[in-house]
Amino acid sequence: MIESCDQFFVLLQHWLVSFLPASWHPAAGVLLSVVAIASLFPALFALTTVFERKGLARIQNRIGPNRVGPFGLLQPIADGIKSLTKEDIVPLSADAAVHFLAPVLLVITVFMGFAVLPMGRNMLLVDMDAGLLVYSVVAASP
DSSP: OOTTGGGHHHHHHHHHHTTSOGGGHHHHHHHHHHHHHHHHHHHHHHHHHHHHHHHHHHHTTSOOSOSSSGGGTTHHHHHHHHHHTSOOOOOTTSOHHHHHHHHHHHHHHHHHHHHTSOSBTTBOSSOOTTHHHHHHHHHHOO
16 A cells, blocks of 8 residues: 555546546646646645745734635735736847747756656656656757
8 A cells, every 4th residue: 555655646647537438548647747737736836835934924914815715825826917917028129939938948848848747657658768858958949
């Protein structure tokens, strides 16, 4: 039992994907992994942000985030909505498409690098024989 604890997420993914047709298994497995990774890290970041704000408020002898949700736990969601609804000011001399696509391409490049890195035993997004080569190429791209 102890040996399979590190395989909990792998077994959970296989179980969830088993409800789909066999031809969908590879794509569904990758999609499920992407959703899990893309939701876990922002959730952890939001939680540490709340703890940081609570700690800073305690140090500064003031009330921390406590207006949004119980104990201020929904404050990161409010901050995210605020960030997403802010006006994006594009300089007049800039190309609007490039201004929008530059950060998107940066994030895609980072995710491509992480796609071939194993996160644990049997835990990788894309299983490739040339994974190290792909990682080197993506990491070396400007």
